[in-house]
Amino acid sequence: MSDLQIYGAAPSRTFRTLWMAEELGLAYTHHPVNARGGTRTPEFLALNPNGHVPVIKDGTLVLCESMAINLYLARKHGKGLWPDNLADEGRVYQWTFWAVNEVEGLLIEVLLNRLLLAPDKRDEAAAARAIEKMQKPLAVLESALATSDYLLGPAFTVADLNVASVLSWARVGKVDLSAYAKVTAWLRQCFGRPASRKVAEMARS
Ligand SMILES: N[C@@H](CCC(=O)N[C@@H](CS)C(=O)NCC(=O)O)C(=O)O
Structure with a gap:
């Protein structure tokens, strides 16, 4: 073992x-x-x-x-995956807390009301309200990705993994991200990584 x-x-x-x-x-x-x-x-x-x-x-x-x-x-x-300087360590913490505090709860609200609750308990209006609130953090992420391929710069790090793993629920909850071209391209890169694909396969089997 x-x-x-x-x-x-x-x-x-x-x-x-x-x-x-x-x-x-x-x-x-x-x-x-x-x-x-x-x-x-x-x-x-x-x-x-x-x-x-x-x-x-x-x-x-x-x-x-x-x-x-x-x-x-x-x-x-x-x-x-872990930065070599303190400033970037700070940015890893920032993005990790950001994902949990600004996005995760809203996505859970969407998942509950579109998938997880019993059909008669689901409330599409509540899901739509959560998606509306999500536009602000999504715009923040879009602008953070405007000048670099990944959140800390040119390379994928734990910051990307943590934020992308929260946003993976957007696909499940059918949240339309098409207004956010940079976010969409970045998520494609993150989820295209062999490690992510392998675990997605584990989740399907
Ligand atoms: N903040 C915790 C949340 C963990 C959590 O709620 N996990 C869910 C699965 S995604 C769970 O274990 N649910 C079963 C239960 O609460 O009994 C974390 O990020 O690890």
């Missing part, structure tokens, strides 16, 4: 963790705990009392929170 253990099935926020592990070429053991049911067993709650995936075990360290896990793995293993 490899040292790094990843808990959580691929079609969940564990997608982010698996994508990162694949980008870094890490050996890991995958425990595909199902987010619908598997997170409330006594064994799993002993690992993460919050009852959520993803969780990793890395040696004696147990870590939850998908973004914290990705920052940790990128910082630990580097390989170009």
Whole structure:
């Protein structure tokens, strides 16, 4: 068994963790705990009392929170995904918190009302309102990508992985991004990476 253990099935926020592990070429053991049911067993709650995936075990360290896990793995293993200067580290944190605070909740609102809730509980007007609110952060992202291919410059980093992994829900929720040409092209690059494609395949199987 490899040292790094990843808990959580691929079609969940564990997608982010698996994508990162694949980008870094890490050996890991995958425990595909199902987010619908598997997170409330006594064994799993002993690992993460919050009852959520993803969780990793890395040696004696147990870590939850998908973004914290990705920052940790990128910082630990580097390989170009982690910046080599403090200013860019700050920008990694900025974009990671931005994705969670400005976009993730709105996308969850869309997913709930278009897919996850029972059909009679879904509210398309609530989804539309969330999409309307999303236009501001999407415009911010579009302008951030106006002058560089990736968020920190010419190369893909953990900042791109973290933000793109949140925005992957836009596709699932059928959020139209066509007004944002730079964002669309950047997402195509991010999701075209072999590591992302591999995990997308895991999520489908
Ligand atoms: N902020 C946490 C959220 C984790 C989370 O809510 N995970 C969902 C799956 S995407 C989950 O485990 N749901 C099952 C449950 O809460 O029982 C993170 O980013 O890791």
